[in-house]
Each structure stands twice: as structure tokens, then as C-alpha cells.
Amino acid sequence: MPLSGPSGSLPLPAFLEKRLFSTPPRVRSLNINNINPHVKEAKYAVRGELAIKSEQYKAQLAKGEGKDLPFDSVVAANIGNPQQLDQKPITFFRQVASILENPALLDAQEALEKSSGYKSDVFERARKLLKDVKSVGAYSQSQGAAGIRQSVADFIERRDGYPADAQSIYLSAGASSGVNTLMSVICASPQTGILVPIPQYPLYTATLALQNAHCVPYYLHEESNWSTNVDGMRDALKKAQKQGIDVRAVVVINPGNPTGASLIPEAINSVLELAAEEKLLCIADEVYQTNIFEGEFQSFKKGLRDLQKSA
Ligand SMILES: Cc1ncc(COP(=O)(O)O)c(C=O)c1O
Structure with a gap:
């Protein structure tokens, strides 16, 4: 006996009829209004508006257009890729x-x-x-x-x-992937906060936005050679705690991006002491340890072991 539809001789059970012959649900497209809102909050300036504009200029110039532009080539320095500037890979x-x-x-x-x-x-x-x-x-x-x-x-x-x-030691596919994993583990609730230096590489603010957690900024100052100011860090921490934020970690970028500054051992010690006092995880981003402009690089790990030895 053939299977019959609504107009056939044998009626189908109601649940099957509904499934087979009702109008299909409206196809929902993924669009800017229904994506994860935290993705929209994650700003990545080095890949943002300026980078898009520069690609447009490049395309224009490649087509022989853009005669009115006050330059005839574009150098992309936004993501710090030295090969874009003709540095030979190792x-x-x-x-x-x-x-x-x-x-x-x-x-x-x-x-x-x-x-x-x-x-x-x-x-x-x-x-x-x-x-x-x-x-x-x-x-x-x-x-x-x-x-x-x-x-x-x-x-x-x-x-x-x-x-x-x-x-x-855990290997990751680049520093960003490692930081993403770490933040996913640390950010237990929307009340979680992490101390982040400003200016910074936008990985930290963007990842915290994705995790729906708080960036607690502490500021670096040019007058002190872009070093950390532990009193400023403590003030930022206390202010955040008063607002109900559960500050759980402190990020330090050493040598700094974009500042290029290397922290002296005393500055490293005072951040570690603050972290110990306030029970904070210390995340030391040392990806530029071999790119030293001034001074010497000392790792946070060495700073910690020195302090432990002298305690
Ligand atoms: C301070 C800092 N941390 C992390 C990263 C990201 O590193 P990766 O490209 O290995 O993900 C960068 C990239 O510029 C950076 O400047």
C-alpha cells in the first residue's frame, strides 16, 4: 500500500503529517543582529578600520587608480609583520x-x-x-x-x-591561542575581572569581551619609561573590587607592546609581590623577549624564583 499524504486514502498519524507536510520553518540566516553579542564587543584595532582602509588604498593603487592620493604605496605596519617590510625570514x-x-x-x-x-x-x-x-x-x-x-x-x-x-609546559598554536585557553579557564563568571596594561596589544581586551568578563585597566606612563606603577595597579584593583568585580589575575606584557619597554627586576618584583598579596594569577606575556630595544630582559619566572630563594 502506498504511503498517502493528506489527500490520500489512509490518513497519516498527526505527528508524521505535521512533520512531512507542514510548511518548513523559515530559514534563519546568521546576521549581525543575531550573532553572539560579545563578538561585536571584541575590538581588535590592529585588524580594524585602518587596516580595512589601507587594503582599499592598496587595491585602488594596484588598479592604477588613486591618482589623487598623497602617496603611491602602502606599507602595512599594523600587525607587526617585519616580512611586510622586506625583513628576510630566518x-x-x-x-x-x-x-x-x-x-x-x-x-x-x-x-x-x-x-x-x-x-x-x-x-x-x-x-x-x-x-x-x-x-x-x-x-x-x-x-x-x-x-x-x-x-x-x-x-x-x-x-x-x-x-x-x-x-x-603546554604548547599552543601561537600566543593568542594560549591566552584564549587561559582566559576561558580563569573567567568563571561575568563578575570576573583581569588587570590589563594600557596601552596594550588588543588580544587581552578582545578576549575578555568574548568571555563577557571585565577588563580592569591599569595605566603605563611614558614619564617612567612605560614601566608598571604598582600603586596605580593597586588603586585600579581596589576600585574594581568596590564595584563587585572579582579580580583574579594580572597581565603584564614584558617587553611591552606597543611600548617596547623592558621591566627592570625591581618592577617585576613589585608586581609579583602585589599578585601574592592579593592572590592574583600573574600572566606574563614575554613574546618579545628577544626583541630588546633598551636594557635587558628578565623573565617573570626568574623574578619569582629569586624572590622565593630570598624569602
Ligand atoms: C604582546 C603580544 N602578545 C601576543 C601576541 C600574539 O601572538 P601570536 O601571533 O603568537 O598569537 C602579540 C602579537 O603581536 C603580541 O604583540
């Missing part, structure tokens, strides 16, 4: 990566050294990494490949002069 990393992607190149060592400028330490490093990681382009441990974490720990140990444990 050859060593590229060559090691090429062997990891294609281990068959190990058999062509002599030819590559002769004809393509590969150096013998590139092959040494690639062999070591392939031994530790086995192959690239596949899933690794969630915490990151053990061999890489060990080499990060060795680097930190050499840098700070204190032991570093590979078990306590």
Missing part, C-alpha cells in the same frame, strides 16, 4: 621545516648543501626533531610533543638559571 627555521615536511630530503644532504645553501646543523636539528616527534602533519599529544616541551624546558632553564619541568 633561513634556518625554513630549511629545518622543509626537511620535517619531506624527510626524503635527508638523503639529498650533499646536494642540498652544495646547491641550495643548506648547512649541516639544519640536518642535525631536523634529524633530532624527527627522532623526537616522528612525523609532522599529524596529531600529537594535546599538551604538545614531549621532545619539543623538553627543549623548551631546557631553554628556560638556560635562560633563568633555575630548573624547568617539561611536564608543566
